[in-house]
Amino acid sequence: MRVAMLHWAFPPVIGGVETHLALLGPELVERGWEVFLLTNSVEGMADDYTWKGMEINRTPLMDLNSLSLVKIEVMADKIREKIYRFIEKVKPDLIHAHNMHYFSPVHAEVLFDIKRKMGIPLILTAHNVWEDQLWDQMCQLAGDWDAVIAVSHYIKEELIKAGYPADRIFTIHHGIDIDRFRPPTREEQEEILRVNPHFAGRRVIFHPARMSLDKGCHIGVRALALIVREFPEVLLVMAGTTKTVDWGNHQPHHVHRITAMVEELGLQNNVWVKFFPWEEMPRMYQASEIVIYPSCFQEPFGLVMLEAQATARPIIVSRAGGMPEVIKHGENGFVVEMNDHGQLAENCLYLLRNPELGRQIGSRGRTLVEKYYTKEIMTEKTSEVYKAVC
Structure with a gap:
């Protein structure tokens, strides 16, 4: 089966979500999934390449460091076109978005439009929660995700408070590569x-x-x-x-x-x-x-x-x-x-x-x-x- 993932960044950009993706993607490939990731552009790196069995597609339209809310609105048509082309090329059985419940209503609404038109199940992993006007706006979409993965019980509880359906939230704690992280000889x-x-x-x-x-x-x-x-x-x-x-x-x-x-x-x-x-x-x-x-x-x-x-x-x-x-x-x-x-x-x-x-x-x-x-x-x-x- 084929899964299309979307996130704002991927190594060499580092952080908890980026590390999570670098672990989860190849491990899914090992289990027979075909994994495709749409993420941000990085200077000096190709836009399309394979990394540990994952197909990586990079674009500046996913780069939060260069996109403000104003720029996102101005570039909404280009963002829509890019995400649609990515999904049409991948033809996934499901879409797995990471932290698409915040930052950009434009990106999220494109995914929900794809879900409605193409019937592709939509999963969110919520690595964070926030409290501001944009967060309140994005929470209006809470019931449209087919499933939500919370990275801790704390996140699950906060999502429920924000209006996410409790029966669609699954807590999955992070995991790591214990061969890579181990006591030194x-x-x-x-x-x-x-x-x-x-x-x-x-x-x-x-x-x-x-x-x-x-x-x-x-x-x-x-x-x-x-x-x-x-x-x-x-x-x-x-x-x-x-x-x-x-x-x-x-x-x-x-x-x-x-x-x-x-x-x-x-x-x-x-x-x-x-x-x-x-x-x-x-x-x-x-x-x-x-x-x-x-x-x-x-x-x-x-x-x-x-x-x-x-x-x-x-x-x-x-x-x-x-x-x-x-x-x-x-x-x-x-x-x-x-x-x-x-x-x-x-x-x-x-x-x-x-x-x-x-x-x-x-x-x-x-x-x-x-x-x-x-x-x-x-x-x-x-x-x-x-x-x-x-």
């Missing part, structure tokens, strides 16, 4: 130090998120200022300064504020900022002793939780959105209150003082991911939803 640890000699003698704390206030990067920096008083050798590694979906171009302002805070607190020697391509992320988890994810908004899921646990690293998250569904305080990680850098610092210090405890927590996390959160489990559950609507 001794040889791999030596290779990490060879490639990153500045890690030698450092206690590495990794914050694997786009550099923004939403993701709590400023909370991590403030916590670091407390941590270095006892452990001056600590190094906070932050990622994701480029190649992310940034509708509205907010990230440069966030990056400026966070880097200014690092300088104000005199932490330049304790912070390392670098963009890590999707292929390099597992190695950075392996290089770390602790992973933090102190999000300052209702995080829908937080794929970082699974990546850290699969690598057997203890993780500290904020009590936000769907993250407490996965991380149980003191068992497979720690949960701190949102916006509380003191609690974050306290738990980091606890782990730095007790490295054996960190290893035990990491080991429990690895076991949990192996049991519940693999890409195979996620894909099987997604296939069941597909079959239910076809």
Whole structure:
């Protein structure tokens, strides 16, 4: 069977949804599905190519970083034509859209028009929810999806509050590749130090998120200022300064504020900022002793939780959105209150003082991911939803 997917971005653009697609698509191909993805254009990349069995079609008409609501309205006819041509070429048995319940009424309405005219079932995966006028407008389409996949129980509850039919919502937590994200061998640890000699003698704390206030990067920096008083050798590694979906171009302002805070607190020697391509992320988890994810908004899921646990690293998250569904305080990680850098610092210090405890927590996390959160489990559950609507 053939599935047409649509999303605003795909690697090398990185983020939770993009990583999810890079896992789900090839795994569906392994199960016999033919997968076609319509996504944004990336400079230097072809518009059409095959990636791990998926057929990728790129167009600037799916690029949120260059499309404002005004531009979307102006280009509505071109958007409609492009999506129709994509669907007519693919001839899918179903359409699976990711985060098409927000950002652009034009894109969503084209899909519903296709559903009505061609009778193709329409599935949405809601990776996020919002609260503003545009969100209210898009929720008027809530009952038109044949099925909705929520990435956490938190997202499902929020969708129901917004008017989505509860009987059409299926919670499917993310899954990851546990062969790609795994504890390092001794040889791999030596290779990490060879490639990153500045890690030698450092206690590495990794914050694997786009550099923004939403993701709590400023909370991590403030916590670091407390941590270095006892452990001056600590190094906070932050990622994701480029190649992310940034509708509205907010990230440069966030990056400026966070880097200014690092300088104000005199932490330049304790912070390392670098963009890590999707292929390099597992190695950075392996290089770390602790992973933090102190999000300052209702995080829908937080794929970082699974990546850290699969690598057997203890993780500290904020009590936000769907993250407490996965991380149980003191068992497979720690949960701190949102916006509380003191609690974050306290738990980091606890782990730095007790490295054996960190290893035990990491080991429990690895076991949990192996049991519940693999890409195979996620894909099987997604296939069941597909079959239910076809």
